[in-house]
Amino acid sequence: MARSPLAALAQLISEQEAVILSDWFQLLAAAGALESGRIREAELRTQCGTFLKGFRMALADGSTDTNTAAYGAVRENLAEISRSRAIQGFSPTETAMFVFSLKEPVFKAVNRADKLGATEIAHLVRQLTLILDALGLYTMDVYQKSREQVIIRQQREISELSTPVVKLWDGILALPLIGTLDSERTQVVMENLLQTIVDQGAEIAIIDITGVPTVDTLTAQHLLKTVAAARLMGADCIVSGIRPQIAQTMVHLGVELNVISKATLADAFAVALKRMSKTVVSVKTVAQG
């Protein structure tokens, strides 16, 4: 045999392509790839076909290093597949199994080839394992990266969604905080609040932390920073919505909020109105008076 063993293998796969494909597809189906209904049968068949074809052509080049240009098309194809699986919500195992389950059908095909001796088969199997493992790991890399991107995007959306500054009255702002306060979010919250104070000429800002699940020393520090910055701008801050449990935890932790705090947003609003020499009266009282 003049050609490299891998090129011979490529030839072998090409001869038995239909058998390998159907074996592989059956394995995937048995592993439950189609059960969840996230991918259609035809789509999976196309993916298998495209990958096997690319894989065979890369093998013909005779290299075991999957980082070489010969594997470029295969890697691109795999990246595409695992990206779409990450978004479709496949588990890591299911995604990795796509590549790893190809091993068995190919090994079978190698065994079926009567031209090969035992040593040759062992050698081929070893190299095939190396290549397919590398490709499987590559799939996982892409899968992980895609998932991370999804998480980053969602984080950004959450932080944009959950930091609105609302106007309660002329000169009174409310900042209903929802979710954990980390330093990055504090920055966004602070900038939003301060800019709105300038824009609306607000005198009082109410920071409502009903939606903040836990208040530890760090969160308290972030809150105090926001309050201090608002004070520097000439606006007073009131913190409201501290839940009983959180109040207890804060005291136990020794966290001190040296700001005016009220139990509910309504109480804080009442204080704010009083500060601005305004009051809420019922219509009846006004009519009688």
Place this chain on the structure above:
Amino acid sequence: MDRIPILKLGDALLVTIQVDMHDRLATALEEDLTKKIVAHNAHGVLIDISALEIVDSFIGRMLDNIAAVSRVLDAETVVVGMRPAVAITLVELGLSLAGVKTALNVERGMKLIQRRHHVPQSDTDADPAS
């Protein structure tokens, strides 16, 4: 040497900082202001920093110093018109200017000084934060 003008407005002094504050200027302002408070028997000092874009710890300390000196001379210092970015910077520097009163603009700062000076006892709703 450049000096920052200090204007007399009723019984308060108005300082508008419109140039970049360098350290010599800041020291000069502190000195001038102290003299003027005594000369005009002023009861309030308004420092308008709405044009100030950059602050450092020195300027922050200068504001604190001015406030402390004025308090000794029975004048109240109000810093007005601080920009959001400046406020954030000062907080990050750990300077919360605890001894300084603040207001959003000159008008409100003036009101603050007048209210405290003319009717110091009527404010029953004592503010625990200040």
